[in-house]
Amino acid sequence: MNEKALNVLYSSVKKFIRARAYSKLWNLTKKIHSADIAAIMDKLFTNERIELFHVIYNNDIEKAADVIAELDPDIAAELLIKIDLSPQQIVELFRHISSDDVVSILDELPEELAEKIKELMSPKRTEEVEALLSYKEDTAGHIMSTDFYALHQDTTVADAITAIQLSRETESGFYLYVVDENYKLVGVVSLKQLILNPPSTKLKDIMNRDVIAVTVDTDQEEVARQVSAYNLVAIPVVDHDGTLKGVITVDDIIDIIEEEAAEDLLKMAGLEEIDRITTPPLKSIKKRLPWLYVNLITASIVASVISLFKGTIQKYALVAAFMPITGLVGNAGIQAIAVMVRELALGEISWENARKALLKEIMVAMGNAVGLGIVIAILGQIVTGKPIIGLILFLVLVGDMLVAAIAGTLIPIIWKAVGLDPAFGPGTFLTMLTDGVGYFLLFGLTSLLIGKLL
Numbered sequence: 001m002n003e004k005a006l007n008v009l010y011s012s013v014k015k016f017i018r019a020r021a022y023s024k025l026w027n028l029t030k031k032i033h034s035a036d037i038a039a040i041m042d043k044l045f046t047n048e049r050i051e052l053f054h055v056i057y058n059n060d061i062e063k064a065a066d067v068i069a070e071l072d073p074d075i076a077a078e079l080l081i082k083i084d085l086s087p088q089q090i091v092e093l094f095r096h097i098s099s100d101d102v103v104s105i106l107d108e109l110p111e112e113l114a115e116k117i118k119e120l121m122s123p124k125r126t127e128e129v130e131a132l133l134s135y136k137e138d139t140a141g142h143i144m145s146t147d148f149y150a151l152h153q154d155t156t157v158a159d160a161i162t163a164i165q166l167s168r169e170t171e172s173g174f175y176l177y178v179v180d181e182n183y184k185l186v187g188v189v190s191l192k193q194l195i196l197n198p199p200s201t202k203l204k205d206i207m208n209r210d211v212i213a214v215t216v217d218t219d220q221e222e223v224a225r226q227v228s229a230y231n232l233v234a235i236p237v238v239d240h241d242g243t244l245k246g247v248i249t250v251d252d253i254i255d256i257i258e259e260e261a262a263e264d265l266l267k268m269a270g271l272e273e274i275d276r277i278t279t280p281p282l283k284s285i286k287k288r289l290p291w292l293y294v295n296l297i298t299a300s301i302v303a304s305v306i307s308l309f310k311g312t313i314q315k316y317a318l319v320a321a322f323m324p325i326t327g328l329v330g331n332a333g334i335q336a337i338a339v340m341v342r343e344l345a346l347g348e349i350s351w352e353n354a355r356k357a358l359l360k361e362i363m364v365a366m367g368n369a370v371g372l373g374i375v376i377a378i379l380g381q382i383v384t385g386k387p388i389i390g391l392i393l394f395l396v397l398v399g400d401m402l403v404a405a406i407a408g409t410l411i412p413i414i415w416k417a418v419g420l421d422p423a424f425g426p427g428t429f430l431t432m433l434t435d436g437v438g439y440f441l442l443f444g445l446t447s448l449l450i451g452k453l454l
Contacts, residue, residue, distance in 0.1 A: 010040050017048050022055050029056055034063060038070035041079075049075075050083050057083075057093075065096035068105070077108030087116040094121065099128040100145045100252070107137065132246075140223050141216030143256070144237040144246030150177040151203060153186055158199035160189075174233045177244055178207045184242040185211060213238050216245055220256045227253045298432035305436045309443035318384055319446050322393055325376060326438030329400040332368060333430045336361050336408025344412055344422045358409045365405030366398070373397040392445045400438040407433050 009032060016025040029037055029052070037056070041049050057064040068076045080090055094102050094117070106114045106129065118126050128146050135141030149167065151160050160176060176194065178187040187207030197206050213236045214223050227235050227250060237246045306313070313320050340357065343349040349357055373394040381390035407430050412422035 006036060006039055009036070010043055013040055013052060014044070014048070017044075017051050022051075025052065025055050026059050030060065030063070034066035035070045037067050041067070041071060042075065046078065046082060049079055053079055053083055061092065062096050065093045068093060069097045069101045073104040073108045076105045080105070080109070081113070087113065087120055090117055091120045094125075098145055098147060099125065099132060100143055100246075102129055103132040103142065106133065135216055138220045139216065140214045140218040140220065140237045140248060141245065143220055143223075143252060144216075144248050145252075146246045148177060148234075148236075148247040149175070150179050150183075150244055153178045153180055153202070153204035153207065155203050156199060157194050157197050157201045157203070157206075160203060161194055161199075164191075164194075175236075175247075176203070177211075177236055177247070178203050179244055183244055185213060185236055185238050185244040187211060188236070211236065214248075215240060223248055224253050224256045295428055298428055301432055302435045302439065305439050306443075309439075309447065312443045312447045316446055319389065319392075319442065321383075322376075322380060322396075322442065323439065325393065325397060326400060326435045326442075328372070329397065329404050329438055330431045330434045332365065332401060333404030333408040333434055334427050336365075336405055337412055337426050337430060340409055340412040341422050341426075344416055349413070354409070354413050358406065361405040361409045362402065365401040369398040369401035372401075388449055392442070392449065395445060396438060396441045399441050400434055403437045404430065404434050 009028070012028060013025065016022070016028065032040075037052075041052060044052065053064065053067070056067060068079070071079070080093075085093070094105075097105075102125075106117065109117070118129060121129065131146070132142055132144070149164060151163060155163070164176070174191065176189045176191065177185060178189060180186050187204065187209045188211050189203055189207045193206050212226060212230050212232060214226060216237055216239050218237075223235065226232070227248075232250070234247050234249045236244055237248060239245055339361075340349065343357070376397055377390035377394040379390075380393040381387050384390075408426075411426040411430060415422045415426060
């Protein structure tokens with residue numbers, strides 16, 4: 001559904017909720033796809049979500065389950081808690097949701113409630129969920145689905161088609177995975193191959209043995225890269241012995257890409273958790289305040305650099321008017337960081353090949369510095385009437401741009417090398433460096449050349 005139509009439905013849902021016209025609300029939402037309902041819920045405040053979900057749940061539990069599965073796990077978990085469903089009622093909802101989606105929601109629920117829910121689930125479902133939960137979060141094993149087609153390599157095409165027809169709905173119907181007697185992945189067959197080959201043909205005679213697969217401990221970002229690189233609609237997950245454990249489909253990959261992109265965007269601003277427009281103010285304060293303290297510390301360091309030159313500033317206040325040029329340098333550094341974070345996310349760069357990236361960014365920075373420095377030097381001379389100030393501003397820009405290029409390239413790589421997320425807050429430390437170095441150069445050079453300024 002396009003954004004315009006979604007906004008119209010959103011307005012109608014809000015109107016029916018305010019009027020408590022629940023029968024009209026149900027008549028409207030029962031015709032809407034669950035994904036669109038989830039998109040509408042994402043814009044609603046918590047109390048409005050609860051009312052909407054109550055209406056859907058009381059009329060059609062399967063649709064309610066579909067909506068829960070489409071919501072972001074944190075929103076789904078919050079909804080299940082605040083709607084005050086019993087653990088047994090949640091289990092009934094989960095019966096209509098795939099195991100990987102259940103795991104995503106359980107991760108967000110309080111541990112005590114999650115344990116009660118697992119105790120009430122069927123032994124088979126509990127086993128599936130516990131297996132997925134045993135893997136580290138954000139790995140292939142944790143997000144994979146255990147619903148997939150897998151048959152022995154000696155199975156004929158005719159028997160394979162029959163097995164697919166008789167099987168329950170699976171997460172991926174695009175590929176049939178082929179295993180040996182030890183359930184190790186040995187090949188893959190497309191549904192097209194099954195249709196085009198004679199019924200008596202064995203799967204091992206038509207399967208593709210060069211299977212693109214990931215292991216259970218592969219990071220979800222790497223999984224997304226593999227699916228994108230090989231244009232797959234699903235990718236199998238194996239353990240370190242090659243035993244087939246699950247499958248990750250393209251719809252999950254899209255969710256991963258959106259999640260990682262959102263996380264990286266927020267981390268660039270110093271937020272480790274998702275913060276929404278509907279998040280309560282107090283909760284948002286708790287999320288944002290710690291990083292603002294870090295910003296306060298870095299700002300204090302920069303302020304201490306400026307304080308070293310208070311005499312120079314008092315004597316040559318006009319020079320201080322050019323302090324904002326460090327902000328320009330900071331933006332250049334942020335550009336370098338953005339490039340490096342993207343390259344690291346795509347696996348295109350590492351500490352080993354960082355030299356090439358560093359040299360390239362230094363060349364770009366020097367080119368930009370000369371181009372901008374000439375303009376600023378001329379401007380400084382025109383404003384102050386002193387050629388030496390133009391020279392100082394030129395040297396400040398060149399020196400600070402060099403620092404920005406080096407820091408903007410190396411900070412994300414160093415973050416990655418020590419196990420930190422390259423997207424998390426490098427801009428703050430880069431700004432501290434460019435501001436600190438810029439002010440030091442600006443006032444330091446002014447002090448050094450003070451005799452020529454008289």
